[in-house]
Amino acid sequence: MGCLSVMHYFLNEQQRMIKGLARRIAEERIMPVRAELDEREEFPWDVMKELAEADLFRIFIPEAYGGLGGGCLDLCVAVEELSRGCCGIAVSYAASSLGSIALIEYGTEEQRQKYLPDIASGAKLAAFALTESMAGSDAAAIRTTAVRDGENYILNGTKQFITNGGEAELYTIIALTDPAKGARGASAILVEKGTPGFTFGKKERKMGIRASTTRELVFHNCRVPRQNLLGREGSGFIITLKTLDRSRPGVGAQAVGLAQGALEAAVAYARERHQFGQPISSFQAIQHMLADMATQVEAARALVYAVARAIDTGVKDYTEAAAMAKLFASDMAMRVTTDAVQIFGGVGYMRDYPVEKMMRDAKITQIYEGTNQVLRNTIALELLKRKAKPE
Amino acid sequence: MNIVVCIKQVPGTTEVKIDPQTNTLVREGVEGIVNPFDTYALEEGVRLKERFGGVVTVVSMGPPQAEAALREAISVGADQAILLSDRAFAGSDTLATAYVLSRAIARIGDYDLVICGKQTLDGDTGQVGPELAQRLGIPFVAYVSKVEAIQDGQMRVQRLIEEGHELMEAPLPCVMSVVKEINVPRLPSLRGMMRAKGAQIPVWTARDLDIEADRVGVAGSPTRVIRVFFPQRTRKSQMLEGTAESQVEQLVERLRETKLI
Numbered sequence: 001m002g003c004l005s006v007m008h009y010f011l012n013e014q015q016r017m018i019k020g021l022a023r024r025i026a027e028e029r030i031m032p033v034r035a036e037l038d039e040r041e042e043f044p045w046d047v048m049k050e051l052a053e054a055d056l057f058r059i060f061i062p063e064a065y066g067g068l069g070g071g072c073l074d075l076c077v078a079v080e081e082l083s084r085g086c087c088g089i090a091v092s093y094a095a096s097s098l099g100s101i102a103l104i105e106y107g108t109e110e111q112r113q114k115y116l117p118d119i120a121s122g123a124k125l126a127a128f129a130l131t132e133s134m135a136g137s138d139a140a141a142i143r144t145t146a147v148r149d150g151e152n153y154i155l156n157g158t159k160q161f162i163t164n165g166g167e168a169e170l171y172t173i174i175a176l177t178d179p180a181k182g183a184r185g186a187s188a189i190l191v192e193k194g195t196p197g198f199t200f201g202k203k204e205r206k207m208g209i210r211a212s213t214t215r216e217l218v219f220h221n222c223r224v225p226r227q228n229l230l231g232r233e234g235s236g237f238i239i240t241l242k243t244l245d246r247s248r249p250g251v252g253a254q255a256v257g258l259a260q261g262a263l264e265a266a267v268a269y270a271r272e273r274h275q276f277g278q279p280i281s282s283f284q285a286i287q288h289m290l291a292d293m294a295t296q297v298e299a300a301r302a303l304v305y306a307v308a309r310a311i312d313t314g315v316k317d318y319t320e321a322a323a324m325a326k327l328f329a330s331d332m333a334m335r336v337t338t339d340a341v342q343i344f345g346g347v348g349y350m351r352d353y354p355v356e357k358m359m360r361d362a363k364i365t366q367i368y369e370g371t372n373q374v375l376r377n378t379i380a381l382e383l384l385k386r387k388a389k390p391e
Numbered sequence: 392m393n394i395v396v397c398i399k400q401v402p403g404t405t406e407v408k409i410d411p412q413t414n415t416l417v418r419e420g421v422e423g424i425v426n427p428f429d430t431y432a433l434e435e436g437v438r439l440k441e442r443f444g445g446v447v448t449v450v451s452m453g454p455p456q457a458e459a460a461l462r463e464a465i466s467v468g469a470d471q472a473i474l475l476s477d478r479a480f481a482g483s484d485t486l487a488t489a490y491v492l493s494r495a496i497a498r499i500g501d502y503d504l505v506i507c508g509k510q511t512l513d514g515d516t517g518q519v520g521p522e523l524a525q526r527l528g529i530p531f532v533a534y535v536s537k538v539e540a541i542q543d544g545q546m547r548v549q550r551l552i553e554e555g556h557e558l559m560e561a562p563l564p565c566v567m568s569v570v571k572e573i574n575v576p577r578l579p580s581l582r583g584m585m586r587a588k589g590a591q592i593p594v595w596t597a598r599d600l601d602i603e604a605d606r607v608g609v610a611g612s613p614t615r616v617i618r619v620f621f622p623q624r625t626r627k628s629q630m631l632e633g634t635a636e637s638q639v640e641q642l643v644e645r646l647r648e649t650k651l652i
């Protein structure tokens with residue numbers, strides 16, 4: 001099925017290649033298995049292997065470390081197309097990028113050499129761990145500590161809701177190296193799976209994105225060498241903010257792909273379902289719903305691509321724009337997937353059809369990487385602190 | 392272990408039209424794809440290379456646009472590709488095609504194994520493989536479903552035959568055709584696609600291959616297509632009645648009568 005997008009986004013050749021290949025993988029390798037993986041809450045290792053062989057993990061890694069050095073838009077295009085197939089699978093892929101951002105941006109040459117080639121080849125997945133039970137939106141409330149002891153840090157504490165937890169080999173952990181200083185005493189530290197004292201808690205049972213794994217990370221006197229520190233001690237919070245700024249357009253892309261999939265399913269169903277002796281697509285009520293869905297998907301895609309492009313052209317401060325892309329696209333996806341279920345009527349509510357899963361999957365995009373309430377706070381704060389001066 | 396894989400570009404649709412004048416397929420305006428059976432040949436070639444080392448060379452005889460099929464082959468792991476293209480080749484039947492391919496493979500020279508798909512989606516004859524082996528003067532193994540071992544210049548394979556599997560050994564070099572049970576072809580990779588985009592694909596013409604003019608094209612093709620038609624549907628259905636048990640009994644009896652079981 002061709003893309004229903006009416007717009008031309010002038011993607012470059014590499015981006016078009018990524019889009020075409022990711023779409024093919026979504027259609028040939030993801031769509032046939034998505035319902036079963038969702039039902040069984042099974043991590044999609046086979047698909048991850050396919051993504052690795054297709055070089056998709058290379059997109060977000062610099063060329064010097066076996067990557068393709070793609071930009072934010074390259075990654076967004078891949079995530080969008082994979083999400084059109086299954087958002088749970090797409091986020092397992094995207095979380096490896098999230099877990100690599102700090103290493104790419106703040107890692108030493110030695111750290112990058114050591115870890116990035118395996119992430120690029122897809123041999124290892126990465127993850128990013130900030131959230132704790134008492135520190136969600138209020139990330140500054142984290143309690144996990146990483147106390148210096150000679151040449152080591154000793155980690156203690158529990159991280160919660162970590163995507164790829166247990167599946168990933170490499171974790172970027174935000175922990176307090178100087179608990180007395182609170183948020184200003186936070187640091188980013190790399191921890192490898194298998195390090196003594198590092199174990200995994202229970203796997204969460206989720207509403208949506210059920211092919212993805214969300215787990216607790218438990219640190220009990222876990223020793224890691226000092227060399228695993230990313231950036232400086234005390235820079236953990238800045239690193240976190242920059243990491244999330246960089247990653248949020250990708251969550252927007254998840255939402256766009258997901259909504260695109262729902263729109264396509266709704267259009268196809270509206271054409272084929274007959275009531276009152278005619279296809280339901282002949283009813284204006286349905287037509288208008290479809291028209292609104294298509295318009296919203298396109299508007300969100302345009303915003304996500306524009307922000308990703310701005311980042312790729314080197315804009316320095318994009319906190320507000322990145323938050324907008326994630327906020328707008330995720331609210332859009334929730335509406336569009338809900339309407340898709342409505343257009344399917346009763347069968348839309350059944351697990352035999354794909355749209356109820358899309359609606360369940362959409363919800364998370366409004367919650368993770370900053371809830372949409374918190375992002376509105378962020379946007380408003382930036383908006384109001386800018387001096388009102390004409391450009 | 393140098394491997395040559397022969398592929399063909401075929402119309403990417405099942406709704407092909409037949410030219411009423413020549414009784415051959417109308418290819419104009421139809422998007423071309425790699426003959427699906429050839430994708431298994433290609434995948435097997437790449438896998439054997441990954442196991443035993445060497446080079447995979449893909450050849451295709453066809454019009455200039457068949458180059459797209461060759462680029463696709465590079466994107467999934469072939470090392471190099473050669474297009475055999477010349478006006479003189481147009482209208483070649485399986486015999487003439489096998490002749491052209493054999494000249495190209497002879498020119499490539501250093502090869503241990505030639506792999507073909509079991510047949511094409513459009514022509515459906517399955518003849519090019521065996522004819523090619525004949526021309527090259529080497530053995531042919533048809534319908535291979537598994538390569539078990541390659542050792543000391545010998546290849547041991549499983550063939551899919553109607554009754555089951557047959558284990559065979561053949562000396563190298565040889566030609567084999569493969570069935571779809573042999574593997575699951577991989578999707579392209581981004582680096583493969585980039586390599587494919589930049590690859591130089593040489594075009595070998597009749598002259599490059601020392602082709603005898605009367606052995607190719609329409610003149611060199613003894614096959615004549617007299618007529619193309621859809622087979623008559625002669626299927627008849629009968630309704631069995633009674634209880635489920637008696638229906639099963641009746642069915643088994645009919646099948647026995649017709650010697651189907």
Ligand SMILES: Cc1cc2nc3c(=O)[nH]c(=O)nc-3n(C[C@H](O)[C@H](O)[C@H](O)COP(=O)(O)OP(=O)(O)OC[C@H]3O[C@@H](n4cnc5c(N)ncnc54)[C@H](O)[C@@H]3O)c2cc1C
Pocket residue numbers: 095127128129130131135136137138160161162163164206214364367368369370371372373374377
């Ligand atoms: C499936 C899944 C995967 C996740 N993956 C990761 C991961 O890989 N790494 C990681 O570190 N974290 C991850 N998280 C955690 C996620 O980022 C947090 O759940 C999220 O930031 C919200 O935190 P919370 O759940 O504690 O909600 P809370 O912060 O408790 O929020 C509850 C409600 O209060 C609202 N609220 C809170 N503060 C304010 C405020 N100041 N103003 C207005 N409203 C407010 C929120 O918007 C929300 O509606 C994941 C979560 C889930 C569910």
